[in-house]
Amino acid sequence: MPVRRTRRLVAAAVSAGLIGLAAVGCSQNRAATAAVVAAAPADRAEVLAQLPAAVRGTKIVVGDERAPHTVTVHVDPRCGYCAKFEGSGGTVLADEAAAGTVRVEYVVASFLDERTGGTASARAANALRASVDAGPGRFALFQAALFASRPDTGADGHGDGFSAEQLxxxxxxxxGLRSAAFDRAVREDTHRRWVADAERAFEESGVGGTPTVLVDGAALPGGDALYDPVRFSEALRDAGV
Known part of the structure; x- marks a missing residue:
């Protein structure tokens, strides 16, 4: 049952010290909506276009892989709180990655499909994976645009949006993102196995919800700081970044 599964995940996260900046976010027992969603990516295009991305196992790594610090971000494309983070704390991470201070590892989950029905998260995760192959900056720009859009999910966030044509x-x-290869990957769910593997990695991580942020493997404290760029920057500094 989903509730039991969530309790197991939360218990594991507590024992592993992973409950931190995910205290306010999406889980199996929390709605996928948030009052504020991402800012339009046009405001961030110059920074985002600089950011290389690469697939490393079940993660998408953004920024210089030689950066001294690793920030791991767990997201679900359907999660309104993840959209809110993308337009706040996520802008701080983009600046840090562009400066070479951190590399950002995204774990793209799709657990909200099970909770709310449909396959919107999985389709969006597949498209995000496909965007990596389009070249530097495409993943970061597409992710920002995707979280700013969240189409046709309904007032309660439970609709099955992110159709292939919407994506x-x-x-x-x-x-520079649209191409025959990208379009085919989106329409045919080319990366469905990677999406399933990424969801499995999320489930096995002990993280209880999204967004969750770890710095060099340790969770940051204080839930609401995710959604305040100033407080999130301070949290990164306190973590040694």
Missing amino acids: LRIADGVA
Whole structure:
């Protein structure tokens, strides 16, 4: 049952010290919506376009892989709190990655599909994985655009949005992303196995919800700081970044 599974995940997260900046976010027992969603990516395009991305196992790594610190971010494309983070704390991470201070490892989960029905998270995760192959900056720009859009999910966030055509329309706003290969990957769910593996990695991580942020393997304290760029920057500094 989903509730039992969540309790096991939360218990594991507590014992592992992973309950931190995910205290306010999406879980199996929490709605996927948030009052504030991401800012339009046009405001961040110059920074985001600088950021290389690479697939490393079940993670998407953004920034210089030689950076001295690793920030791991667990997200679900359907999670409104993840969208809120993308437009706040996520902008801080983009600046840090562009400066070479951190590399950001994204674990793209899709657990909200089980909770709310449909396969919107999995389809969006597949498209995010496909965007990595389009070249530097495409993943970061597409992720920002995707979280700013969250189409047709309904007032309660439970609709099954992110159809292939919706994802391709979002991709239209990212220069250099649309191609025959990208479109085919989105329409045919080319990376479905990677999406399933990424969800399994999320489930096995002990993290109880999204967004969850770890710095060099340790969770940051204080839930609401995720959504305040000033407080999130301070949390990163306190963690040694």
